[in-house]
Amino acid sequence: MKFLIAVGIDANGNIFPLAYAIVARESYESWTWFLSLLWRHVVCDRKGIGLISDRHQGILQCVMTHEWLQPPTTHHRFCDRHLKRNFNKKFLNSDLEKLMWLDATEHRKKKYQMRMQQIKTLSPAMHMWLSELSKEKWTLYKDGGYRWGAMTTNVSESYNSLLKKDCGLPVTAMIHWTFKNIVDHFVKRSALAALPMVNKKTWPPGVDKKFHEYWDRAAMHTDMMNYNIVTGVFEILTFAHEGKGGNVHKVSNNGKKCSCGKWKNYHIPCSHAIKFCRIRKIQPKDYVSKYYSCRYYKQTYSGKFSPLGDEAYWPATCDLLLQLVLQRA
Helix, strand or coil: CEEEEEEEECCCCCEEEEEEEEECCCCHHHHHHHHHHHHHHHHCCCCCEEEEECCCHHHHHHHHHCHHHCCCCEEEEECHHHHHHHHHHHHCCHHHHHHHHHHHCCCCHHHHHHHHHHHHHHCHHHHHHHHCCCHHHHCCCCCCCCCCCCCCCHHHHHHHHHHHHHCCCCHHHHHHHHHHHHHHHHHHHHHHHHHHHHCCCCCCHHHHHHHHHHHHHHCCCCEEEEEECCCCEEEEECCCECCECCCEEEEECCCCEECCCHHHHHCCCCHHHHHHHHHHCCCHHHHCCHHHCHHHHHHHCCCCCCCCCCHHHHHHHHHHHHHHHHHHC
């Protein structure tokens, strides 16, 4: 038997379990069944959902054949750690592997193109292999903000490791312990999510830390040129020091984006946007996504759980579930 798991990331960067299923094996049929239930009961009518997968053939086939797993509803992205592993098996070159990873996580088009040229010089075969992949599937600079900075499926695999101790148990025991783990997880996270609001914080600790890192960095930027007040287009010059910096970044106030790419990818104003806000006497906090707020963070863990009841009622239910699983395998 296999666990199919879907997890998200909460406002503080922690694992948020969405759904799991027990199936006989991973296949196109089992993934279609699982994802269709996930989209019906969890995603509902939301648009612009980012889905990061390990490129299992069942998932790829499912994404290709179902409209609700394609834009504008869903934007499928590759796990770059799995992509790096596949690359390493094919090319066996650690230096090229590092270049590939730097390219995948790069925010700016200029640097992405520069590294792709380096890769082409060192290995035309590797360059061709990467060029055949859709850029939006594996690069951050072309992502469009759907990843929210997440490049891998590490969070799902971390959660999977938590559930591994349940594998090998009878189905009833597996359901009991998995359910218990999820409830325990929510109880702990719910208490943590309530703390920032009690302390009158605007955001959870992880977001607060990133924002203030950008705030401190903004103080080092040296100049701003206003190109168009109506459209809100500005240029920010970064401070040059020891061969680094000295770059010019274009900030678009109305579009909430910067040429560095970070504002769009992380949904938090970058240091260049904060510099613009400070000069114009605008609150940069207003440009942080509402989904990072303590209110939404607390709301994430506001769901209720109902007890499973006496184990005497489980076998019939689990037998029915197992039959459904086997039928879909």
